[in-house]
Amino acid sequence: MTDVSARSRSATLHDVAREAGVSLATASRVLNGSTRQVAQSYRDRVEAAAEMLGYTANLSAQATARGTSAVIALLVADIADPYFGILASGVARGAGEAGLVVTIAITERDPEREVQVVRALRGQRPRGVILAASRAAHEIEPVLAKELDLVAATGGRVVALGTGSDTVRAITIDNRGGAEALGAAIAERGYRDAVVLAAADGVVTSDARLEGFTAGFTAAGGSTPRVYRGAFTRESGAELMAQAIADGVEPGTVVFGISDVVAIGALTAVRDAGRQPGADIALCGFDDIPTGRDVTPALTTVRVPLEEVGYQALRAAVDADWQPDTTPLPLEVLLRDSTPPRA
Numbered sequence: 001m002t003d004v005s006a007r008s009r010s011a012t013l014h015d016v017a018r019e020a021g022v023s024l025a026t027a028s029r030v031l032n033g034s035t036r037q038v039a040q041s042y043r044d045r046v047e048a049a050a051e052m053l054g055y056t057a058n059l060s061a062q063a064t065a066r067g068t069s070a071v072i073a074l075l076v077a078d079i080a081d082p083y084f085g086i087l088a089s090g091v092a093r094g095a096g097e098a099g100l101v102v103t104i105a106i107t108e109r110d111p112e113r114e115v116q117v118v119r120a121l122r123g124q125r126p127r128g129v130i131l132a133a134s135r136a137a138h139e140i141e142p143v144l145a146k147e148l149d150l151v152a153a154t155g156g157r158v159v160a161l162g163t164g165s166d167t168v169r170a171i172t173i174d175n176r177g178g179a180e181a182l183g184a185a186i187a188e189r190g191y192r193d194a195v196v197l198a199a200a201d202g203v204v205t206s207d208a209r210l211e212g213f214t215a216g217f218t219a220a221g222g223s224t225p226r227v228y229r230g231a232f233t234r235e236s237g238a239e240l241m242a243q244a245i246a247d248g249v250e251p252g253t254v255v256f257g258i259s260d261v262v263a264i265g266a267l268t269a270v271r272d273a274g275r276q277p278g279a280d281i282a283l284c285g286f287d288d289i290p291t292g293r294d295v296t297p298a299l300t301t302v303r304v305p306l307e308e309v310g311y312q313a314l315r316a317a318v319d320a321d322w323q324p325d326t327t328p329l330p331l332e333v334l335l336r337d338s339t340p341p342r343a
Helices: 013-020 024-031 041-054 059-066 082-098 111-122 142-153 174-188 204-219 232-247 260-272 304-317
Strands: 071-076 101-106 128-131 155-162 169-170 195-199 226-232 253-257 282-284 302-303 333-335
Touching: 013 024, 013 041, 024 041, 024 059, 059 169, 071 082, 071 111, 082 101, 082 260, 082 304, 101 169, 101 333, 111 128, 128 304, 142 155, 142 232, 142 260, 155 304, 174 204, 174 253, 174 282, 174 302, 174 333, 195 204, 195 232, 195 260, 226 232, 253 260
Parallel strands: 071 101, 071 128, 128 155, 155 169, 195 226, 195 253, 253 282
Antiparallel strands: 302 333
């Protein structure tokens, strides 16, 4: 018979066991993810009782039973950046298929904050930790590496976009190759002068894109670009573009924003300066976020399959037999109106 008092408060595991007519240990094995087998008839009774009583599983109890909780931790630099939003949707899709919950933490590309976040997450025993923010070094910093090793020691898997290690699985994006293809395509459109709006020196993703664009652009006939450094933000793109215009930008110059967000900020600064985006100062970016298709003129860019990147990162975190793909995900140069052909 249903325990009415259990309905008027938060139902406990004892309430579920009593309602289902099973032992507390059996109810726990069903609801807290124990690897021990339970007869299907008992499992059906426990699950029906839990649903009727509105029981919510205790994550700490699940972590104790399984060794890890049903949580995937996704660490991003900036939740307002559409790049991370699209990537997170791929992680969430994979987590839904695996019956897991995604929790998101913002690091702002601050190494100390990243360490603090991972240390705090260790107490939750996450099933996996995905490091999505671009790093300021090719190797994971020793203090962070130690924290990640402790996550792995408690059964969690760690995945990074970029460089991995013995305990960190890696999903690779060919930033350099994609930017090189973009630089070559832009030079083949007749552009000879370029400005690059990059992140701070040493940020791995930015440096790879800068190197690739420069290599492709100069190999196809362009001159070495002028480089301004800031951050992966729209505000930085606008500020750096305003500075470049003040220094002098000749008509027919192409500006490569290290990401679409940076390039869109630059586009606004071009307009604010009384210049015409595209016909006067051409612009291009990287990532292919939806906003880049909606601005005028539509933004030339490199398409990164961000949702698929997120999905693959999730699979790397949960699949015991996961193997790294030796072929990077395909990137595609998309030439749009922001870089019209020049005679």
